[in-house]
Amino acid sequence: MNAEVEDNRRTLASDMRRAWLVELRRLLFAVGGGWLVGFLFSAPHLGMAAGLLLLVSFHLRLLYLLARWSLNPHRVELPESGGVWGEIFEGLYATQRRARQRKRKLASILAEFQASTAALPDGAIVVTPRGHIAWFNTAAQGLLGLRSPQDIGARINNLIRHPGFQRYVEQADFSKDVQLPSPLNAQYTLNLRLIPYGNGQRLLIVRDVSEHQRLDRMRRDFVANASHELRTPLTVLSGYIEMMHGEAGRPDSALAAWSAPLGEMRGQLGRMEHLIGDLLKLARLESDTPAPRNEVIDMEKLLLDAVRQAQTLSRGAHHFDSAIDETLLLYGRESELQSIAINLLSNAVRYSPDGGSIRLEWRTAREGGSEYPLLRVEDSGIGIEAESIPRLTERFFRVDVGRSRATGGTGLGLAIVKHALEHHEAELSVTSEPGEGSAFSCHFPSYRLYREGEQRRVG
Known part of the structure; x- marks a missing residue:
């Protein structure tokens, strides 16, 4: 490869030397021929000047043709010429050929990209840095009702007018997505996400999540109904076991030997009732509207x-x-806020050894110049491995299965916290080191902050 490049370089250098020799011969011919003609008319110097003028006119004509070609290279052709001008023209033609090849290649790549994205079930929309639509695929037309080519160049905010999407674009936090009802049919739900790329451009991905939501709703209904139906037989069993356990507590009773097994059964029934209560609470949270x-x-x-x-x-x-800052109040729903506090404190108790410390803080914090409410629960417990932190809010996920079950945990506490926080547009952050304890921080939005003495908002 290096040898080939070196050969090309030598060839170009040789061609350029020959071109300059041609230009030198032109100059000598113009000067010599002009001197000879002028000598015949007893004016050699005037003849040399005329020869140089003809040579300059020749170069000016080629320069004019080059200027015309540069303005419209597809219609104007460059003349054939030798010397340096020939090398320049040949180089320009070669550059033009390479540009055409690259253009054809790019057109082919673009056609492949458009064909592949057109086959996607998800909508894809290319948005310019100024928020205008540059291109969209067939799925986007079906999901959002876009029209081609009428909507090319239109602002995306003018075509998707839902307030949730407007806030999503203004906040510019594209690490998350947003769910909106379809503008064509409110029975369908769309998931939208903007992905920045290139020089300020963004790709809007639109996905129909209606079926996923329907299945999720079926799952929630099943869990809620099953949990509700289980309560009746558990109540009956609990009543009988309570009666038998009381009878077994008497030394002269026939059930005295069953005292320990009945006590274990009584404890497990209590755990099942707690689990069913948490399942019903989680199902209620998933179906409730955001907190007022x-x-x-x-x-x-x-x-x-x-x-x-x-x-x-x-x-x-x-x-x-x-x-606790007693002047700091919050706009929200009391039952959900109570669930957040109780579950965080209960977790701290379950995962902290005897003699450990648990601290609760309710105060304001600052970020980006704005003040927001912060609820923080910190413990000196066993801590959490870094890889487990992202999974803490999953249903039934436990850091220490044996310890959680031994202390009566259901594995649903932090899932309840997550959904209750979402109803308050709040976020949960966790910092922890194994053996060093954990800190759970609930970041509430600043607009839910209320201090005593302020005028209350309505709505």
Whole structure:
């Protein structure tokens, strides 16, 4: 490869030397021929000047043709010429040929890209840095009702007018997606995500998630109905076991030998009732609407109640510390906020050894110049491995299965926390090191903040 490049370089250098020799011969011919003609008329210097003028005219004509060609290379052809001009023209033609080859190749790649994206079931829309539609595939037409070519060049915000999409574009957090009802049929739900690429361009991916939502709704209904139906037989069993356990507690009773097994059965029934209660609560959270913004919650009272419940669960085995800003209230739903606090504190109790400390904070924090409410629960427990943190809010996921089951955990606590936070447009962040404890922080949006003395918002 290097030898071939070196040969090409030598060939070009040789051609250029020959071209300059041709130009030198032209110059000598113009000067010599002009001197000779001028000598015949007793004016050699005038003859030399005339020869040089003819040579300059020749070069000016070629320069003019080159300028015309540069303005319209597809219609104007360059003349054939020798010397340096011939090399220049040949180089321009070669560059033009390469450009045409690249254009054909790019057109082929673009045609393949359009053909492949047209076959996708998901809509794909190319959006310019200024928010205009540059291209979209067939699926986008079916999902969003776009028309080709009328909508090419239109602003994407003018065609997708849903407020949720407007906020999504304004916030510019494209690590997430947004779900909206279809503009063609409100019975269908679309999932939209903007993916930045290139020099400020974005690719909008549109996916129909209606079937997924339907299956998810069926799953929630099944879990809720099954849990509800299980309550009746469990209540009957619990009643009989309570009666038998009381009878077995008497030394002269025929059931005295069954005292320990009945106690174990009683404990497992209680655990099942707790599990069913959490399943019903999770199903209710998944089907509920977002928390209202006109109900002000007394967070001090709510959090102190949650701490007292956690102390009851701890049975004096842990040290509790609270730092609660009593002036800081929140717009939200009390039952869900209570679930958040109780589940976070219960987890801290279950995963902290006896003698450990648990701290609850309710205060404001600052980020980007804005103030927002922060609920933080920190413990000195066993900690969490880094790879397990992203899975903490999954249903039935446990960091330590044996410890959680031994202390009565259902594996649904953090899933409940996640959905309750979503109803308050809040986020959960977790920091932890194995053996060093964990900190669970709930970041609520600033518009849910309410301080005593402020005028309450409505709606």
